[in-house]
Amino acid sequence: MGEKIRIGIAGYGNLGRGVEAAVARTPDMELVGVFTRREPAAVTPQADGTRVYGWDALARFEDEVDVLILCGGSKEDLPRQGPELAARFNTVDSFDTHARIPEYFASVDGPARAAGTTAVISTGWDPGLFSLNRVLGESILPAGETYTFWGRGVSQGHSDAVRKVPGVAAGVQYTIPSEEAVEAVRRGDRPELSTREKHVRECFVVLEDGADADTVRQAIVTMPHYFEPYDTTVHFITADELTRDHAGIPHGGFVIRSGETGPADDPSGQVYEFSLKLGSNPGFTSSVLVAYARAAHRMNARGDVGAKTLYDVAPGLLSPKTPEQLRAEDL
Amino acid sequence: MGEKIRIGIAGYGNLGRGVEAAVARTPDMELVGVFTRREPAAVTPQADGTRVYGWDALARFEDEVDVLILCGGSKEDLPRQGPELAARFNTVDSFDTHARIPEYFASVDGPARAAGTTAVISTGWDPGLFSLNRVLGESILPAGETYTFWGRGVSQGHSDAVRKVPGVAAGVQYTIPSEEAVEAVRRGDRPELSTREKHVRECFVVLEDGADADTVRQAIVTMPHYFEPYDTTVHFITADELTRDHAGIPHGGFVIRSGETGPADDPSGQVYEFSLKLGSNPGFTSSVLVAYARAAHRMNARGDVGAKTLYDVAPGLLSPKTPEQLRAEDL
Numbered sequence: 001m002g003e004k005i006r007i008g009i010a011g012y013g014n015l016g017r018g019v020e021a022a023v024a025r026t027p028d029m030e031l032v033g034v035f036t037r038r039e040p041a042a043v044t045p046q047a048d049g050t051r052v053y054g055w056d057a058l059a060r061f062e063d064e065v066d067v068l069i070l071c072g073g074s075k076e077d078l079p080r081q082g083p084e085l086a087a088r089f090n091t092v093d094s095f096d097t098h099a100r101i102p103e104y105f106a107s108v109d110g111p112a113r114a115a116g117t118t119a120v121i122s123t124g125w126d127p128g129l130f131s132l133n134r135v136l137g138e139s140i141l142p143a144g145e146t147y148t149f150w151g152r153g154v155s156q157g158h159s160d161a162v163r164k165v166p167g168v169a170a171g172v173q174y175t176i177p178s179e180e181a182v183e184a185v186r187r188g189d190r191p192e193l194s195t196r197e198k199h200v201r202e203c204f205v206v207l208e209d210g211a212d213a214d215t216v217r218q219a220i221v222t223m224p225h226y227f228e229p230y231d232t233t234v235h236f237i238t239a240d241e242l243t244r245d246h247a248g249i250p251h252g253g254f255v256i257r258s259g260e261t262g263p264a265d266d267p268s269g270q271v272y273e274f275s276l277k278l279g280s281n282p283g284f285t286s287s288v289l290v291a292y293a294r295a296a297h298r299m300n301a302r303g304d305v306g307a308k309t310l311y312d313v314a315p316g317l318l319s320p321k322t323p324e325q326l327r328a329e330d331l
Numbered sequence: 332m333g334e335k336i337r338i339g340i341a342g343y344g345n346l347g348r349g350v351e352a353a354v355a356r357t358p359d360m361e362l363v364g365v366f367t368r369r370e371p372a373a374v375t376p377q378a379d380g381t382r383v384y385g386w387d388a389l390a391r392f393e394d395e396v397d398v399l400i401l402c403g404g405s406k407e408d409l410p411r412q413g414p415e416l417a418a419r420f421n422t423v424d425s426f427d428t429h430a431r432i433p434e435y436f437a438s439v440d441g442p443a444r445a446a447g448t449t450a451v452i453s454t455g456w457d458p459g460l461f462s463l464n465r466v467l468g469e470s471i472l473p474a475g476e477t478y479t480f481w482g483r484g485v486s487q488g489h490s491d492a493v494r495k496v497p498g499v500a501a502g503v504q505y506t507i508p509s510e511e512a513v514e515a516v517r518r519g520d521r522p523e524l525s526t527r528e529k530h531v532r533e534c535f536v537v538l539e540d541g542a543d544a545d546t547v548r549q550a551i552v553t554m555p556h557y558f559e560p561y562d563t564t565v566h567f568i569t570a571d572e573l574t575r576d577h578a579g580i581p582h583g584g585f586v587i588r589s590g591e592t593g594p595a596d597d598p599s600g601q602v603y604e605f606s607l608k609l610g611s612n613p614g615f616t617s618s619v620l621v622a623y624a625r626a627a628h629r630m631n632a633r634g635d636v637g638a639k640t641l642y643d644v645a646p647g648l649l650s651p652k653t654p655e656q657l658r659a660e661d662l
Contacts (some may be wrong), residue, residue, distance in 0.1 A: 316642030
């Protein structure tokens with residue numbers, strides 16, 4: 001193993017802490033530090049040895065950081081930070097507003113090409129490994145259907161919607177794949193399924209003092225877009241139960257490609273499935289970012305510059321092993 | 332879509348027929364023909380329009396075939412054909428003798444580099460997509476364990492071993508993942524499992540006239556290496572039942588990476604799983620070969636020559652879509 005890959009973390013929320021922990025578990029990398037837009041002295045890092053710098057300090061670290069992992073949000077932070085930082089660093093991010101990815105790609109690609117940096121955008125698990133498996137499944141089985149199921153996992157948007165209902169003191173919402181739908185797809189039935197048929201929603205709610213449970217339940221299950229189209233269950237629990245049983249951020253899901261091969265008059269059914277069962281959504285996403293940081297560093301070293309998605313990244317570049325090791329040990 | 336990718340098939344057994352059918356399902360490709368070492372007139376292709384040529388005719392098609400898909404066996408055919416044909420064509424193969432892959436890679440790489448061709452070796456599902464997922468899982472979750480389970484599927488080697496037992500007229504062997512072991516791994520238990528604990532074996536046997544069932548069963552279940560180390564079940568059936576119920580070549584399996592992320596004193600469990608449930612093993616393998624043929628053609632066009640494995644192939648190259656389409660539609 002040569003010199004370690006020097007990683008910087010830009011933004012220090014759940015994702016930034018996940019990257020910090022992931023780099024610590026990765027022998028061929030070292031963490032240069034965390035860069036925060038908050039007052040550095042007010043930020044306590046998870047690990048004792050982690051250095052915390054202000055955002056302006058990034059200017060001093062352009063030669064000290066091999067890859068900067070952008071841990072800001074897709075709504076406010078990345079549209080501004082992605083293009084700006086790709087002009088100065090190799091970057092990796094988890095930009096996840098699916099509909100705006102082409103626009104974001106273009107905004108990062110120009111500055112990265114001009115500066116000779118490599119910027120891997122929109123990695124993680126969806127967009128990310130799920131996207132990768134959708135394309136692999138469709139490329140290998142052109143005759144077939146692709147199904148994506150999410151969950152069991154916490155949906156932040158839906159949890160926020162629950163918490164805004166009058167009478168709700170606190171709460172969390174889980175998206176859960178419909179077992180019936182998953183089983184039909186796994187059997188190779190290739191059903192036509194609407195989003196509402198693929199998922200059910202489960203809410204755990206702490207009521208405010210004096211709030212009426214039935215009124216709250218009704219307000220939730222009839223909420224347009226968020227809950228009305230789904231089979232929704234509402235459980236009322238205490239604040240202690242919420243803290244004890246629902247503090248984690250689990251998630252996951254499945255991508256299934258169900259297709260057929262062989263002559264049209266004698267086809268064979270084929271089912272391709274990728275699934276994740278994540279104890280911590282940000283913990284896993286950040287581990288994906290770290291693996292793609294290794295690839296960004298290597299692609300940049302060989303002159304492969306500009307914005308990239310995981311469709312552009314040869315899988316061997318993600319591994320700390322050499323191509324010779326991979327062929328001998330893993331193929 | 333530009334001009335179609337022109338595919339040749341070298342060798343016409345189960346895999347060659349699978350490639351023939353897969354190319355027919357692939358709008359951006361066309362089949363130039365099948366090349367066989369048998370007498371061409373004695374070979375009846377699956378589809379009416381398929382042309383069949385003798386092996387020597389390959390010399391006339393060096394400018395007519397963009398990618399030649401090698402459908403011979405790993406033991407006798409590919410070690411000789413792979414290097415020889417990579418000197419004349421872009422090639423894709425499914426060389427699957429895991430232990431000899433480095434040697435085979437080197438034997439193909441030299442001629443391919445000298446000739447300026449691109450040769451993707453050892454693709455399919457194992458080696459192939461399973462290898463890809465072993466490396467993805469290990470790269471993303473460096474702290475963890477990887478488990479590969481095979482089945483439920485027909486094992487040719489074990490079926491051959493059953494058929495050589497005195498008193499056996501015909502038979503087939505299925506390798507089946509142990510449900511208990513799979514469940515423990517999926518739960519995130521990270522058990523230590525020997526090969527014998529991961530799989531059970533099931534045999535369906537047609538007896539020769541007058542053969543004694545108990546003697547045959549005993550000979551099978553005590554066979555060293557093949558069956559003795561496993562929990563093996565033997566069923567005796569009629570020749571008609573064998574034809575009716577066991578003519579297919581199903582297979583499949585799972586690759587599971589069970590790992591953890593986050594700080595060592597507060598880790599989160601993460602389970603990554605890839606699985607295949609294949610109605611036809613050669614039908615799926617050949618579909619993977621065809622997708623990698625597209626990638627081989629594109630890599631060659633951009634000057635990326637020599638022997639490659641799927642670790643070297645950016646996933647977007649497998650798809651008929653453009654990078655712009657992939658970012659807009661699949662990411």
